[in-house]
Amino acid sequence: MDELTAEVVVAGAGPTGLMLANELALAGVDVVVLERLAERTGLSKALNLQPRTAEVLDLRGLLGRAERRSFATVGEGHFAMIPVSYAGWDTRHPYQLGIPQAQVEAALEERLAEQGVKVLRGQELKEFTQDEEAVTVTTTTTRIRASYLVGCDGGRSAVRKALNLPFEGIDGRGHGVVADVRFAATPPGAQSEWRSMRDIVTADGIGKYTGLIPLSEPNLYRLAYGDRLNRPANLRAEVTDDEVRDVITKTYGAETKVEEIRWASRFGDDSRLAARYRVGRVLLAGDAAHTHFPAGGQGLNLGVQDAMNLGWKLAATLKGTGHKDLLDTYEQERRPVAEAVVQNVAAQSALIPSTPELLALRKLFRAMSELPQAQHYLSGLISGLSITYPADENAHPATGTRLPDFKTKTGNASDWFHKGKFVLLTTTETETESSHPNIKVAVVDNLPWPDVTRALIRPDGYVANTTGETEPWLT
Numbered sequence: 001m002d003e004l005t006a007e008v009v010v011a012g013a014g015p016t017g018l019m020l021a022n023e024l025a026l027a028g029v030d031v032v033v034l035e036r037l038a039e040r041t042g043l044s045k046a047l048n049l050q051p052r053t054a055e056v057l058d059l060r061g062l063l064g065r066a067e068r069r070s071f072a073t074v075g076e077g078h079f080a081m082i083p084v085s086y087a088g089w090d091t092r093h094p095y096q097l098g099i100p101q102a103q104v105e106a107a108l109e110e111r112l113a114e115q116g117v118k119v120l121r122g123q124e125l126k127e128f129t130q131d132e133e134a135v136t137v138t139t140t141t142t143r144i145r146a147s148y149l150v151g152c153d154g155g156r157s158a159v160r161k162a163l164n165l166p167f168e169g170i171d172g173r174g175h176g177v178v179a180d181v182r183f184a185a186t187p188p189g190a191q192s193e194w195r196s197m198r199d200i201v202t203a204d205g206i207g208k209y210t211g212l213i214p215l216s217e218p219n220l221y222r223l224a225y226g227d228r229l230n231r232p233a234n235l236r237a238e239v240t241d242d243e244v245r246d247v248i249t250k251t252y253g254a255e256t257k258v259e260e261i262r263w264a265s266r267f268g269d270d271s272r273l274a275a276r277y278r279v280g281r282v283l284l285a286g287d288a289a290h291t292h293f294p295a296g297g298q299g300l301n302l303g304v305q306d307a308m309n310l311g312w313k314l315a316a317t318l319k320g321t322g323h324k325d326l327l328d329t330y331e332q333e334r335r336p337v338a339e340a341v342v343q344n345v346a347a348q349s350a351l352i353p354s355t356p357e358l359l360a361l362r363k364l365f366r367a368m369s370e371l372p373q374a375q376h377y378l379s380g381l382i383s384g385l386s387i388t389y390p391a392d393e394n395a396h397p398a399t400g401t402r403l404p405d406f407k408t409k410t411g412n413a414s415d416w417f418h419k420g421k422f423v424l425l426t427t428t429e430t431e432t433e434s435s436h437p438n439i440k441v442a443v444v445d446n447l448p449w450p451d452v453t454r455a456l457i458r459p460d461g462y463v464a465n466t467t468g469e470t471e472p473w474l475t
């Protein structure tokens with residue numbers, strides 16, 4: 001058995017694990033990434049980056065890599081397949097980036113390799129033990145002793161199971177299927193390029209929906225269909241080509257010819273949330289901590305943002321610059337965010353009508369959703385833009401909110417965050433340096449809040465305070 005040591009072991013090289021490993025490497029943490037698969041499958045569940053994830057990647061200079069691999073820019077998201085516009089938000093990225101999950105992973109892994117970290121593939125975490133000083137992780141061939149282990153190993157997380165944590169939530173009754181299908185020609189009513197969420201998916205029939213999203217090749221589509229009331233006996237049973245063809249014929253007509261079904265997968269609509277995100281030296285992030293039906297395209301985005309929240313906190317804790325309770329704020333901040341997503345996904349399920357009365361309610365909801373305030377509220381939910389973290393009662397209202405990116409003399413405020421440090425924004429021209437190594441100072445003419453002249457922004461782009469104090473974040 002090979003023996004290794006590291007500061008952090010990240011189990012799982014999905015989007016969450018890769019983002020976290022990048023954050024840790026950026027902070028100079030010695031990180032080992034274990035991945036069960038010998039090579040990437042190239043298949044993609046998720047297809048989109050939400051606006052807040054685009055902002056988060058931009059904070060690290062990673063957005064360009066994702067953009068180069070993307071195939072669409074879509075000005076709307078959807079809530080229960082009802083289009084919602086991001087236009088009312090103060091963001092430079094009021095759109096969904098159409099990008100296959102495999103390409104997000106490739107972009108993150110590319111940056112990780114540039115930081116000198118190679119994913120250890122074909123290395124499945126089998127078990128671990130922890131004591132007061134360290135965690136010992138065992139894979140098929142290797143034993144690693146580290147200060148922390150983070151389970152980013154997906155919905156069936158071995159790490160979460162070994163911790164014996166309750167994983168509870170809302171029991172769904174239905175199922176969904178996604179399949180990448182190449183047609184002989186554009187199917188009737190389908191868009192040929194993904195520019196809008198309108199006409200993408202329709203709720204058709206009691207409890208059922210079907211839709212087509214155009215992908216990066218001509219006539220290649222992501223077919224999605226589901227039934228929220230009926231679940232097959234075996235959710236893991238293979239989706240046959242006949243089943244997919246049958247749905248296509250029923251929905252788009254017998255004249256719609258299928259050339260190829262590249263892959264298909266079935267999934268349930270249960271929502272589950274880990275009771276805790278941390279047990280001693282072991283933490284959970286991404287799908288390992290929360291799973292839900294992929295309504296609104298939120299799961300990957302949630303995981304990448306978990307990683308962005310956890311990375312700097314774990315690094316500061318390891319390097320001795322973090323406040324003693326800093327690591328606990330990860331669960332305090334991120335678990336409620338996942339809980340809110342579970343709730344909005346449940347609401348979206350209810351809006352796939354299962355009775356004529358609920359169909360009437362959906363129509364009413366749809367009409368109301370056109371109101372600008374409703375558009376803003378719903379798009380805030382699914383984009384991640386309305387996330388705020390808890391703040392003291394007497395704190396300035398900006399505390400805990402995201403810093404909206406703004407133009408500076410040399411570029412954008414997001415550029416200051418590329419190194420993953422805190423940024424002290426100040427209007428005092430003489431205040432050019434901080435005595436704290438984790439804080440970069442940026443002198444600005446104005447801050448985004450008219451009554452604020454000084455604000456400490458966390459490495460993940462949220463306002464720590466408007467006083468500049470390091471408590472309770474850094475020592």
Ligand SMILES: Cc1cc2nc3c(=O)[nH]c(=O)nc-3n(C[C@H](O)[C@H](O)[C@H](O)COP(=O)(O)OP(=O)(O)OC[C@H]3O[C@@H](n4cnc5c(N)ncnc54)[C@H](O)[C@@H]3O)c2cc1C
Nearest residue numbers: 012014015016036046047125154286287294297298299300
């Ligand atoms: C059909 C479908 C469509 C979706 N569409 C969207 C969408 O459009 N937008 C969106 O935001 N989200 C979507 N999601 C959700 C999204 O795919 C997940 O939220 C995302 O993959 C979570 O990333 P992760 O890194 O946390 O976990 P995963 O992507 O599951 O990655 C976990 C990694 O850990 C590895 N692993 C597992 N066990 C071990 C072990 N013991 N040791 C080592 N490695 C291990 C796995 O091989 C894998 O590489 C969709 C999900 C589904 C099912």
